[in-house]
Amino acid sequence: MSSLRAKIQDVFNEPACEQNRGKDAKARKEGCSKPLIPGAAAGGCAFDGAKIVLQPITDVAHLIHAPLACEGNSWDNRGAASSGPTLWRTSFTTDLTELDVVMGQGERKLFKAIREIKEAYGPPAIFVYPTCVTALIGDDIEAVCKRAAEKFGLPVVPVNAPGFVGSKNLGNKLAGEALLDHVIGTAEPDDAGPYDINILGEFNLSGEFWLVKPLLDRLGIRVRACIPGDARYLDIASAHRARAAMMVCSTALINLARKMEQRWEIPFFEGSFYGITDTSEALRQISQLLVKKGADPEILGRTEALIADEEVIAWKKLAAYRPRLEGKRVLLNTGGVKSWSVVHALMEIGIEIVGTSVKKSTVGDKERIKQILKDDNDMFEQMTPRELYAMLSEHKADIMLSGGRTQFIALKAKTPWLDINQERQHPYAGYDGMVELVRQIDLAIHNPIWRHVREPAPWDCQPGVREELPSTKSETATLHVVQEFAGTTADDFGEC
Template sequence: MSEALKARIADVFNEPSCDKNQAKDATERKKGCSKPLVPGAAAGGCAFDGAMIALQPLTDVVHLVHGPLACAGNGWDGRHSASSGSRLFRTGFTTDMSEMDIVMGNGEKRLYRAIREAIARHNPPAVFVYATCVPAIIGDDIDAVCKHATEKLGTPCIPINAPGFAGSKNLGNKLGGEALFEHVIGTIEPEVVTGADINVLGEYNLSGEFWQVRPLLDRLGIRVHACITGDAKYRDVASCHRVGLNMMVCSTALINVARKMQEKYGVPYFEGSFYGIGDTSESLRMIARILVRRGVDASLIDRTEALIATEEARAWARIEPYRAALQGKKVLLYTGGVKSWSIVAALQEIGMEIVRTSVRKSTDEDKDRIKVLMGTDAHMVNTIPPREMYAMLKRGDADIMLSGGRSQFTALKAKTPWLDINQERHVAYAGYDGMVTLVAELHRSLTNPVWQELRRPAPWEVTDREAERTALLESAC
């Protein structure tokens, strides 16, 4: 690992806006938050994967992976981020390094040629170059190559130094954010500036989720300058430093970007959520209050309250037909980060009971919010082994499990309804409309007649039981 990368990782670990970091002494703070990765343990993602997740939703740039082909294939487009315009981000670019490139030291030349070819074919506003383990180990200087390519070709080439061995996926999120702040944000001045401009950080527009929220802000006259990075354009992100407010959707990912924008450009930030009716309303209120404090017309607060009242009434009216069937149903929520509390709040609104919620990748602030919502930390768990999870579901401790795709087979083996709540899903759950969709999906899963059929004994099992009963009766006689 290069000294520059070590210094950047140390800077990310020394994040003053992180509650967990503030509680440590200087020695512990330098050690960082992430546990070292075990060779071969790829589950959960690496730093390269995290950087790709954070930055790939930038839709109009070339995302060029410098490394073997497998790195590009393994980390490509796992989040279904939607675009309203360019689809260049859906095209895979890689230098496809071979053993010969490694032995002969041709990595940097191969990278420059790939950048030149990508620019010649697609004419993107920028090229993002991702380092992987192999070029990082052999010492390829992607910073120098990107600087040279920018000067020679006239297109910004952004080095993303987040090789997989550097650490966890969450570290990769932050290293991707560091690259944005260092090389992109502030490099272009916006053409239009209004007092009601905001950025939304840590929102990736999964399955078009943010498109369910943006119309609400538009109706209030609040302009989303950049969604970082869902459905984002390079120019919007490069000029996003003149807004009046940053809203953090997931603080574990890009808190470093929000904090540095506040220090350098004076842009305040807060953390909110667009999952659930109550949290969506509270986020809209917070945006309005902060913008009014920064000079926007005070009527924004009244208009926000009127919008909230209208949308809440409309959402509850659409949810009412499902309420009786979902009331009191028990949920095992196995996710992490901001969803560990935002989904809890959403489910409690419709009367469902949370038996467990995982707090993987959750901050101390996330955990405090769970305690406020649920009254105790007894329901919080870090991880649940598959065997224990299966036993819980088999016993009927939960009526449905909400998790990512990797846990679905445990629920299906236990013949328990399951709903995808993580990034691989194809259904949008954000905002008021998203909450109605979530309720409808929960109802559809819980009332699906297939579960009753699955739990019914098979014909041969019934025959075996009848034979045993007959044998017992005959022996008794």
């Protein structure tokens, strides 16, 4: 537990975090997130955050050392996609019971579970996650994992991020520490080259990265490791031989990027693949970093040629949507990299941003938003459901882009809504992804269903009906309405 405490403190003192650097010594020791309140929803615990980062490593067995509910509540929590192995889709848990806790059988049960997974599935590695219960009773998973690795001849990686130590974002960073301590640098590739890069903080949601990778392939740039989207264990183990890296979501894995730069001299930058301009800029910065690390400067010219070709194609496709969407107002209730990258992407085609959430955004994210919007009033740290509903019901926005938790606010306000978070069904990265995002916004706004749901109810259109209804809210009132409108159609009510 002392090693975990030291690891957490190291994450809290992250020097690459702009927000952390701006604090005094006392504030820095308090950590990066608000303390959790027992019994209150915290938006995900450290265990949940660690599993989010590591589960998309598709050929690894992810074993949860905990009671059954810990795995049941966290399984399949992201829409990441795999181009091959499906082992990551199988749930593994030691299913600890009260009797196991009382009798001290936790470590024995964990060792047995590792052996069964090895014999039944033969994965290249097994990741072991403790949770609150197994951490509190003192199970030494690091010792068990070390013994199992020696016994069974495969990597068994302890991911020490029990839920009670902090927030989901802290768990993201602790997962990065586990990769640094036990995975990255443990395998030497035999095909390392001057055009190898790492992509960090990319989850391949709905297969998004598959829209970007072909662009890199055309430039002769190889993705040594995409962490964690559609990743393989050996790719990550040899990620230390990449020449450059791009950080997609700095709030999740900034510590991983910084320490890889320190240990293996892999320079990185933070960028985005959302929007035409940002995608082009990301490709430029990747090429520039590779040239600084020894790649042939001719790649810069090829990159500009590729960008010119792709932008012409993308803008031609978007031209059909501009007359339909120009001037439309969007409320963006998300966070992190999407808080500025999607804003920039939408404004490129004339859409107006009436507000964007910065709840999960870094200081750098907020500065980018200020440069794009030129108005701090369009940024909000947190907006209550009541405030969101009021804004939408007053028609201050034509559509809301957010996660699934706030979709019903928009639907109650009879306002179009589009999922922009991890549960989304469509990929929005790269040039083609930007076209798809605009297409989905167009479909949502111009869906004819909104014209119908905004019309008054039929009984509000027939004169005298409301006066005849019983005043009490009872079964009699309901029966009266049913009898009144039985056998009628919408045409019978006429215009309101």
